[in-house]
Amino acid sequence: MSVLSVAEMRPGRAPEPESFAAPSLTAVPTVRRRRRGLMAGVIALLLLALGAVLIVNIHVANSQYQVVQMNNTHESLVHENASLTQQVQVLQSPQSLSSSAVTLGMVMPASAGTFELDTAAVLSGAEAASSEERPTNFVSAPSTAGADATAPVDVAERAEGAPGGLLGAGALHTLITGDAGQNSSDENQSGEADRTDPTRGGGTIDAPSLD
Amino acid sequence: MNRILSFRMRIGLAIVLAMLVLLSGRLFHVQGLDTAGHAQEAVSARLASVEVPGVRGDILDADGQVMATAVEHYDIVADPRIVGDYTVDDEDLGLQRPVTVEETADELAEVLDEDADELLGKLTDDDTHYAVLSRSVTPEVRQEVKDLQAPGIYAEPVPERTYPSGPVAGSILGFVGSDGPLEGIEAAADEHLSGEPGERIYEVGADGVRIPTATYEEVPAVDGQDVRLTIDQDLQWFAQEAVAQKTNEYSAEWGNATVADLDTGEILAMADSQTVDPAEPGETDELFRRPLALTQDFEPGSGGKSVTFAMALEEGVTSPTESYTVPYKYTSDGQTIQNARSHEDYDMTAAGIYARSYNTGTVMIGNQVDEQTRYDYLRQTGYGQPLDIGLGSEAKSILRPPEEWDNRQPMTTQFGQGYTGSVLHTVQMNQMIANGGVKQPLRIIDAYVDPDGTEHPVESQQERIFSESTSEEMLKLMEGVVDYGSGQGAAIDGYRVGGKTSTAEAAGDNGGFDGYTVNFTGVAPLDDPQFVVSVTVHRPSGSFGDWELADAFSEIMSHTLASYDVPPSGSESEAYDGFVGERQDYPW
Numbered sequence: 006m007s008v009l010s011v012a013e014m015r016p017g018r019a020p021e022p023e024s025f026a027a028p029s030l031t032a033v034p035t036v037r038r039r040r041r042g043l044m045a046g047v048i049a050l051l052l053l054a055l056g057a058v059l060i061v062n063i064h065v066a067n068s069q070y071q072v073v074q075m076n077n078t079h080e081s082l083v084h085e086n087a088s089l090t091q092q093v094q095v096l097q098s099p100q101s102l103s104s105s106a107v108t109l110g111m112v113m114p115a116s117a118g119t120f121e122l123d124t125a126a127v128l129s130g131a132e133a134a135s136s137e138e139r140p141t142n143f144v145s146a147p148s149t150a151g152a153d154a155t156a157p158v159d160v161a162e163r164a165e166g167a168p169g170g171l172l173g174a175g176a177l178h179t180l181i182t183g184d185a186g187q188n189s190s191d192e193n194q195s196g197e198a199d200r201t202d203p204t205r206g207g208g209t210i211d212a213p214s215l216d
Numbered sequence: 217m218n219r220i221l222s223f224r225m226r227i228g229l230a231i232v233l234a235m236l237v238l239l240s241g242r243l244f245h246v247q248g249l250d251t252a253g254h255a256q257e258a259v260s261a262r263l264a265s266v267e268v269p270g271v272r273g274d275i276l277d278a279d280g281q282v283m284a285t286a287v288e289h290y291d292i293v294a295d296p297r298i299v300g301d302y303t304v305d306d307e308d309l310g311l312q313r314p315v316t317v318e319e320t321a322d323e324l325a326e327v328l329d330e331d332a333d334e335l336l337g338k339l340t341d342d343d344t345h346y347a348v349l350s351r352s353v354t355p356e357v358r359q360e361v362k363d364l365q366a367p368g369i370y371a372e373p374v375p376e377r378t379y380p381s382g383p384v385a386g387s388i389l390g391f392v393g394s395d396g397p398l399e400g401i402e403a404a405a406d407e408h409l410s411g412e413p414g415e416r417i418y419e420v421g422a423d424g425v426r427i428p429t430a431t432y433e434e435v436p437a438v439d440g441q442d443v444r445l446t447i448d449q450d451l452q453w454f455a456q457e458a459v460a461q462k463t464n465e466y467s468a469e470w471g472n473a474t475v476a477d478l479d480t481g482e483i484l485a486m487a488d489s490q491t492v493d494p495a496e497p498g499e500t501d502e503l504f505r506r507p508l509a510l511t512q513d514f515e516p517g518s519g520g521k522s523v524t525f526a527m528a529l530e531e532g533v534t535s536p537t538e539s540y541t542v543p544y545k546y547t548s549d550g551q552t553i554q555n556a557r558s559h560e561d562y563d564m565t566a567a568g569i570y571a572r573s574y575n576t577g578t579v580m581i582g583n584q585v586d587e588q589t590r591y592d593y594l595r596q597t598g599y600g601q602p603l604d605i606g607l608g609s610e611a612k613s614i615l616r617p618p619e620e621w622d623n624r625q626p627m628t629t630q631f632g633q634g635y636t637g638s639v640l641h642t643v644q645m646n647q648m649i650a651n652g653g654v655k656q657p658l659r660i661i662d663a664y665v666d667p668d669g670t671e672h673p674v675e676s677q678q679e680r681i682f683s684e685s686t687s688e689e690m691l692k693l694m695e696g697v698v699d700y701g702s703g704q705g706a707a708i709d710g711y712r713v714g715g716k717t718s719t720a721e722a723a724g725d726n727g728g729f730d731g732y733t734v735n736f737t738g739v740a741p742l743d744d745p746q747f748v749v750s751v752t753v754h755r756p757s758g759s760f761g762d763w764e765l766a767d768a769f770s771e772i773m774s775h776t777l778a779s780y781d782v783p784p785s786g787s788e789s790e791a792y793d794g795f796v797g798e799r800q801d802y803p804w
């Protein structure tokens with residue numbers, strides 16, 4: 006680009022020797038004035054072009070660095086996600102569930118009563134669960150969740166700033182309530198739905214209907 | 217005036233022209249002469265290539281719960297040729313702050329938890345361009361290192377394993393050492409789990425930062441397959457707790473509880489009294505780093521009578537109701553055997569002999585078949601042959617052929633002594649007897665799952681060993697054991713349960729017997745047998761008769777039945793009478 010413009014400048018200067026040969030001619034100054042305007046225009050165009058190139062260049066470079074930065078953010082979010090997934094997996098392990106259940110005051114189940122619907126015969130008697138029957142804890146907790154795990158994150162706290170809809174708070178809601186799992190029926194996709202269903206009386210098995 | 221102007225302009229023009237000549241000369245040199253060479257030199261000076269490891273597959277339980285997974289960790293490495301003093305933007309001061317190599321080493325030492333002098337040595341070692349500063353750090357640590365902005369220090373991703381359930385099924389999962397997988401599924405299915413590494417090529421500037429617009433090539437890595445086990449992690453945990461409690465109660469050397477699906481041969485749980493946490497294998501006694509059901513072979517004891525009875529029924533030499541006069545001691549070929557407790561001679565049925573587990577009666581029945589046939593049946597039920605469930609190593613069983621038997625072995629092999637087998641041999645034998653006589657090889661790998669979700673199920677060949685009628689009669693004999701025999705504690709309300717107790721003498725290191733191996737193996741529900749549970753405790757303290765495993769069996773079996781939604785049937789027992797005549801309550 007700059008090579009071209011220099012070439013353009015040459016013809017502008019070439020007439021100069023003519024001015025020494027015929028200084029008395031009057032037509033020259035007007036020509037010069039016109040040429041000066043042309044030169045100014047060319048230079049202005051040149052500067053404009055240079056400026057434009059510069060701006061585009063700066064913009065491209067900036068965007069590229071922005072891309073790198075966003076990649077880095079993406080990467081760190083992926084890591085955080087992985088770390089949180091790991092936490093969830095650890096919390097889903099049987100011994101963690103067991104100790105959480107004990108913390109909530111739950112005990113081992115006793116046998117449930119069963120009866121044959123056709124004959125109304127009692128197959129096995131029900132037994133009340135004893136408050137003494139806590140699960141043993143011979144199996145130690147996983148050591149994976151060591152000191153290097155990410156600090157637990159309060160997901161609800163982040164929900165405030167999240168956008169709505171499928172990708173934002175909605176997705177977060179799915180995260181918090183969890184997926185249906187194998188025991189849920191299709192129409193009750195989340196644990197919350199189970200709890201609010203009046204026919205269930207707070208449990209997961211349908212309560213008997215009165216009508 | 218004009219003259220001066222034009223003179224100045226000429227000078228300016230000359231300068232401009234001179235610069236132009238210079239520039240175009242350089243341009244010509246670079247662009248015109250050896251273009252490719254120059255470009256190549258420049259690019260290769262900036263090119264960096266990093267290996268991208270293929271992600272190792274997960275190990276999943278039967279429900280798809282993750283039991284072992286790959287996480288990305290990093291090796292922090294330095295290129296000492298690039299490492300040096302540098303400056304960072306100090307936000308607090310708003311100035312460029314110089315940082316010396318020594319300071320870098322100190323800062324790294326803190327982040328990586330390594331010795332500062334050692335790190336400084338590595339950072340300034342000019343003989344190499346690759347020095348590992350720290351191995352397998354978490355992404356968080358890597359970020360801290362990155363934040364130092366020190367030149368010449370890189371993070372290389374390395375695969376690392378985590379085991380979210382810790383010691384649940386730890387010995388089955390196995391573990392990975394620094395040089396690769398060492399035990400369990402990690403080692404056995406390594407070919408499936410490990411992926412193909414790829415490569416990432418990019419250009420870096422003088423400051424060690426990737427140039428955003430420049431070359432970037434990536435040969436994608438191929439991820440490994442997931443391995444889905446037949447293990448149910450919740451049931452596995454339950455069984456581990458139950459067997460640990462029993463082993464603890466009897467201060468035994470070890471205990472094991474194994475649960476298998478009769479129809480498919482799938483092992484649902486293989487629980488040991490202690491289990492290695494694959495994340496910390498060194499902290500567990502060596503015995504418990506591999507599955508005991510696989511590694512420990514012992515004389516099966518009375519459980520082995522099942523083979524004798526199934527054989528006798530199959531060969532038609534007895535029926536469950538056939539009567540025998542059963543003495544406390546019995547002599548055959550000059551060898552005398554006896555029962556566990558002394559008793560009068562009883563008129564018993566074959567079913568009663570099995571239910572009360574009388575050695576004498578068993579030998580009276582088994583002796584009607586020749587030695588070679590008895591040996592063949594033992595072989596067919598899996599004894600004397602290694603048993604492979606897909607865990608790399610095979611379960612051992614030692615059974616000598618009849619021509620190598622000593623004087624007592626013709627008798628002892630009929631009641632489970634004089635040969636050895638593992639827990640898995642016991643489970644497999646009971647599986648084929650309870651599954652209509654059809655052997656479905658035990659296995660622990662359900663399927664290999666490709667990264668795109670395609671499943672490759674592991675198939676196994678079934679084989680008929682006993683007739684269906686033998687199987688049906690055997691189930692009734694096993695029901696007798698729980699109804700009125702030696703395993704009454706195994707009963708589960710609402711279900712028909714069958715099983716066999718076993719208290720075998722355990723051979724010591726110096727020849728004789730110096731302990732016991734106690735076992736209870738049972739199946740339920742007998743209307744349509746679905747599960748076999750085998751509980752074993754090796755070398756419990758105390759004396760013969762002190763130990764009861766039927767309750768642990770009952771606990772695990774009822775949990776299994778409930779977890780798999782098997783409804784109680786409430787049907788009547790079909791067990792045969794144990795004694796001839798009306799009276800059934802003879803003393804033990």
